[in-house]
Amino acid sequence: MGIIRDKKAFWVFLLPALLFYIFAVFYPIGESIRLSFMQWNGIGDKVFVGLNNYSAMFQDRVFYQALINNLIYLLIVVAMQLSIGLFFAILLTFMKKGVMFVKTLYYVPCIVTTVAITQLFRSIYATEPQGLLNLFLQSIHLNQWTTSWLADIRTVLIAVSIPEGWRFTGLYMVIFYSALVSLDPSVYEAAKVDGATELQVLFKIKIPLIKEILLLTLTMCLTGALRGFDIPFLLTGGGPGNASELMSTYMYKKAFSSNQYGYGSALAVFIIIESMIVVIILRKVFTSREESGKRNLTKGRVKMWKSQRRGA
Amino acid sequence: MMKKKAGKIIFGIVILAFLLVQVYPVIWLFIASLKPTVELSTTPFGLPKNVTLDNFIKVLSDGKFVGYMWNSLKVTSVSLILIVSLSATAGFALSKFRARISKGVYAFFTFGIMVPVQITLIPLFIFYSRVGVLNTSFAMILPQVGFALPLGVMMFVGFYSFVPDELIEAAIVDGCSPYRTFGQIVFPLSRNTVITIASMYSILIWNDFIFANTFISSSSAKTVAMGLKDYVGAFGNVDWGTTFAAIVISILPLMIIYFLLNKWVTEGMTMGATKG
Numbered sequence: 001m002g003i004i005r006d007k008k009a010f011w012v013f014l015l016p017a018l019l020f021y022i023f024a025v026f027y028p029i030g031e032s033i034r035l036s037f038m039q040w041n042g043i044g045d046k047v048f049v050g051l052n053n054y055s056a057m058f059q060d061r062v063f064y065q066a067l068i069n070n071l072i073y074l075l076i077v078v079a080m081q082l083s084i085g086l087f088f089a090i091l092l093t094f095m096k097k098g099v100m101f102v103k104t105l106y107y108v109p110c111i112v113t114t115v116a117i118t119q120l121f122r123s124i125y126a127t128e129p130q131g132l133l134n135l136f137l138q139s140i141h142l143n144q145w146t147t148s149w150l151a152d153i154r155t156v157l158i159a160v161s162i163p164e165g166w167r168f169t170g171l172y173m174v175i176f177y178s179a180l181v182s183l184d185p186s187v188y189e190a191a192k193v194d195g196a197t198e199l200q201v202l203f204k205i206k207i208p209l210i211k212e213i214l215l216l217t218l219t220m221c222l223t224g225a226l227r228g229f230d231i232p233f234l235l236t237g238g239g240p241g242n243a244s245e246l247m248s249t250y251m252y253k254k255a256f257s258s259n260q261y262g263y264g265s266a267l268a269v270f271i272i273i274e275s276m277i278v279v280i281i282l283r284k285v286f287t288s289r290e291e292s293g294k295r296n297l298t299k300g301r302v303k304m305w306k307s308q309r310r311g312a
Numbered sequence: 313m314m315k316k317k318a319g320k321i322i323f324g325i326v327i328l329a330f331l332l333v334q335v336y337p338v339i340w341l342f343i344a345s346l347k348p349t350v351e352l353s354t355t356p357f358g359l360p361k362n363v364t365l366d367n368f369i370k371v372l373s374d375g376k377f378v379g380y381m382w383n384s385l386k387v388t389s390v391s392l393i394l395i396v397s398l399s400a401t402a403g404f405a406l407s408k409f410r411a412r413i414s415k416g417v418y419a420f421f422t423f424g425i426m427v428p429v430q431i432t433l434i435p436l437f438i439f440y441s442r443v444g445v446l447n448t449s450f451a452m453i454l455p456q457v458g459f460a461l462p463l464g465v466m467m468f469v470g471f472y473s474f475v476p477d478e479l480i481e482a483a484i485v486d487g488c489s490p491y492r493t494f495g496q497i498v499f500p501l502s503r504n505t506v507i508t509i510a511s512m513y514s515i516l517i518w519n520d521f522i523f524a525n526t527f528i529s530s531s532s533a534k535t536v537a538m539g540l541k542d543y544v545g546a547f548g549n550v551d552w553g554t555t556f557a558a559i560v561i562s563i564l565p566l567m568i569i570y571f572l573l574n575k576w577v578t579e580g581m582t583m584g585a586t587k588g
Contacts, residue, residue: 003410003477009490010409014417017402017461020394024432024458025424031435042438088330091323102327104574105335111566111577112338113519115540116559120337123552132340170334227428230521234541248430255434256526268431279426 029272035265042259053266062242063267066250073161073232073246074225080165081221082214085172090202092173093180103177106170114167114230121163122235125149150236153243160232160244164225172217179213180206212286219282223275247271345556367557376531377558380539387449387535388517391456392510395464398457399509400502403468404494408480418469424462429455433526440527451527452535456517464509471505472498504576511573515566536562 004010036053040046057063088106092099109117124132127148134146149159188196188205196204207214229248232238238245238253248271255264345367347360371377402421406414432455440446475498483493524535540562543555570577 003481004408004484004490004493005410006490007411010405010411013401013405013409013490013494017398017465018417020398020454021421021424021458021461024454024461025427028432028435029427031438032431035434084330088327091327094323095327102331104571105331108335108338108567108570111515111519111570112559112563113537113540114521115537116341116563119540119555119559120341124337166334223426223428227430229430234521248428251430252433252526256437261434261438265434268434271428272431275428276426 032265032268032272035262036269038262038265040261042261046262049262053263056263057266057270062245062250065242066238066245066247069157069242069244070226070228070246072157073164073228074222076158076161077165077225077228078218078221080162081168081172082217084165084169085217086176086214088169089173089176089180092177103170103174106173108170109167110171112167115234117163117167118231118234121159121231122150125159151240153240156236156240156244160235163231163235164228168224172221175213175217176210179210183209215282215286219279222278222282226271226275226278247274341556342560345553345560347553349551349553367553368561370554371558371561376542377536377539377561379532380534380536381561383449383533384518384535384537387452387456388514390449391453391460391517392513394453394457395460395513396506396509399461399464399468400499400506401494402461402465403472404498406465407469407472408475408477408498409490418465421462421465424459427459429459429522432458433522437526447528447530447533449533452520452523455523456513456520460509460513460516467505467509468502471502475501507573508576508579511569511577514569515577518566 035046037048037050038046039049039052092102095102125148127134130138130146133149137143137146147155149155183206187209188201191201191205227248228246229252232244232246233249233252236244238249242250247267251264251267251271254260254267343360346363346365348362348364348366351361405411406418406421436451436455437446440451445451479497480493483497484490488497519537520535521537524538528534528538540555540558543551543558
């Protein structure tokens, strides 16, 4: 713990940030919870309705559809980001030259605003004139596969999930890559000397060693996908019908389009509970590994961690 | 030997193919923005036959988009100054002062990482419309800073824990006040942390859509991300050439920051990611 004893200075340093944080993050949480027990259209008086918003929510067909859509969205996004990210991180570790260059370029989609990304994908999915995707399918003679991707209820959910998965794949790749290269080579060189193949080294040694990072990224990927909003909202607005509706797009519409602030708040409270449950479950499942996983983050620390493990 | 060579070639092809998938859309964006609208609909791919800057001129000449850029710049820079100064001071308080509640306060800050930003939209919208600050830059700055503080504080606490206590003790013994110790000794040491946080959040805040879309409706306060939607009419009625040019203009500042500060950006983003 620290060494300066000046109580007044402590609060002078801490208070501005603390107040800002409480006001921007915790005041809204409290207000959302309070509003979720009210019925309010934004103009008249707020009416206390107890748990009515919540019971309405659990009887709302669209709520369940949004929940299921959100799970499918989550599966696609997480699968894309983690598997593609990991695969290319592994490939990069075998590369000798130009790693920095490739890494830099892979990362570019992460810095492009979601509005631009949606415009980009809107033109890729377009039908009038034919977008990149349909033209590509035509060029390889799969005309029967071409469709109006964003208007077809069978494809729209996948179509809004892919841009989100695509844009952050590079981020996860960079995370996995730095975890993989920070491993101590002596651990797996020994196995290679004993005749282990590259694949065995990879699956039996390297991947188990970065398990903590995998779990951490899984947490962040899952909570990120549970909050998914920008791309579906911009690309389809949840439509056609509610075919690509997610929890937060539904909440947004209820509050800001239909002026049902109470019901919208109940959905918002549900979203926060949902993401906290996911975090808590993942933490529970992997508690003992949490700490070492965090330490795994920086190169210098990873060595420390391993020497401790070897010592133990 | 042959097998090894074949493997190498396949390996190179796979890397390149993925590079193409990741980067081609972005490159295509740049190329498409240089094409006349007619050419865009007849030959959307490949290099432009007639390079034109018309799209860019169209975007920049009506002055609106320049205004959006200015708004984005305002929001981003004010937020960054607040994020850095608030999290640096709080980080200093939490790591270098002997106070019993430090641990609890730190845990309180880290809790914020789990909170989805959507929760703030309704309450802040209501609050803003009551006090009349909807459609101002302040409306976006408040939540941007609030949600950046958890990670900012964590990063500064993380860095300050490496600053030896002896250094501060020596300064205090020499009669340096805690404020001067921070301003003249500790804070200047944290240059890398500042750059990491600033480069990462400049990207996130510049790109923000959800706060801007909720709190801003008048075109005088719009930011770049929202301005990009200007060129989209009703369904299908998109002026693609102009849209692409506007997108290119909007991401250029970030591209420049990113390629200049590449190391810090990726470090910050991956760190932000793994802590979330």
